[in-house]
Amino acid sequence: MMIPDTKDWTWVLERPCTECGLDTPSVDFERIPGMVRANAASWTGLLAGDPTALRERPRPEVWSALEYACHVRDVFRRCDARLARMLTEDTPLFANWDQDATAVEERYGEQDPTTVSVELAAAAEQFARSLEAAPDAARPRAGVRSDGARFTVESFARYVLHDPVHHRYDVTGEQHQGS
Numbered sequence: 001m002m003i004p005d006t007k008d009w010t011w012v013l014e015r016p017c018t019e020c021g022l023d024t025p026s027v028d029f030e031r032i033p034g035m036v037r038a039n040a041a042s043w044t045g046l047l048a049g050d051p052t053a054l055r056e057r058p059r060p061e062v063w064s065a066l067e068y069a070c071h072v073r074d075v076f077r078r079c080d081a082r083l084a085r086m087l088t089e090d091t092p093l094f095a096n097w098d099q100d101a102t103a104v105e106e107r108y109g110e111q112d113p114t115t116v117s118v119e120l121a122a123a124a125e126q127f128a129r130s131l132e133a134a135p136d137a138a139r140p141r142a143g144v145r146s147d148g149a150r151f152t153v154e155s156f157a158r159y160v161l162h163d164p165v166h167h168r169y170d171v172t173g174e175q176h177q178g179s
Helices: 029-045 051-055 063-088 098-103 113-133 153-172
Strands: 142-145 150-152
Touching: 029 063, 029 113, 029 153, 051 063, 051 113, 063 113, 063 142, 063 153, 113 153, 150 153
Parallel strands: none
Antiparallel strands: 142 150
């Protein structure tokens, strides 16, 4: 297992995360696109560092900063596609995503940090724009993950926001400041 903790994170929709500091329940939907962009900018700064250091794992079972960045990029991509389905289909069921298999198949640790930085920023921007384009009336629309977790457009946006914020904490140890 490369991501050290694979527990169900849906609890972040109910209370602040004591690890990364994000108070997801208090984030207004309208602020999420800007927060997604700010998070992507923080990854861009991080990925400008020494490529060798970015590839180093703190422990064999924990992803490197580069691997986390690849994962965050893919989270934005996958979640943008899921959001599109929620907006156009009635309660779509999302296939399971094996994040560890993707990391191996896509060779996250071997990717170019500069390329990942550009791709992560583009994926975050696309997701942010998709959130901004979602009509207010569509926020109650639902989607269901393969494990049965049910999200509305609004709760999904908050849930997705937590992932890159938390992974930034995983990499830097810096808690999110403010909500």
